[in-house]
Amino acid sequence: MRVLALALLLTGLLAAPPMTWAVEPDEVLEDAGLEARARELSKGLRCLVCRNESIDESNADL
Numbered sequence: 001m002r003v004l005a006l007a008l009l010l011t012g013l014l015a016a017p018p019m020t021w022a023v024e025p026d027e028v029l030e031d032a033g034l035e036a037r038a039r040e041l042s043k044g045l046r047c048l049v050c051r052n053e054s055i056d057e058s059n060a061d062l
Contacts, residue, residue: 029035039056047058 029038042056043054045055047053047055047060049060050058
């Protein structure tokens with residue numbers, strides 16, 4: 001039982017940081033080069049909800 005509790009705790013600790021590293025859609029990066037690169041990437045990725053729109057154009061909450 002202790003091993004299971006420890007495993008769950010470690011899984012939770014390892015899964016938490018990526019959620020805190022997320023960037024909000026209206027957030028602008030400090031480095032202009034990185035911001036331009038991020039915008040180019042978001043224009044090439046398609047929204048899972050809208051399907052026809054890029055992530056950059058989408059207003060979906062997802």
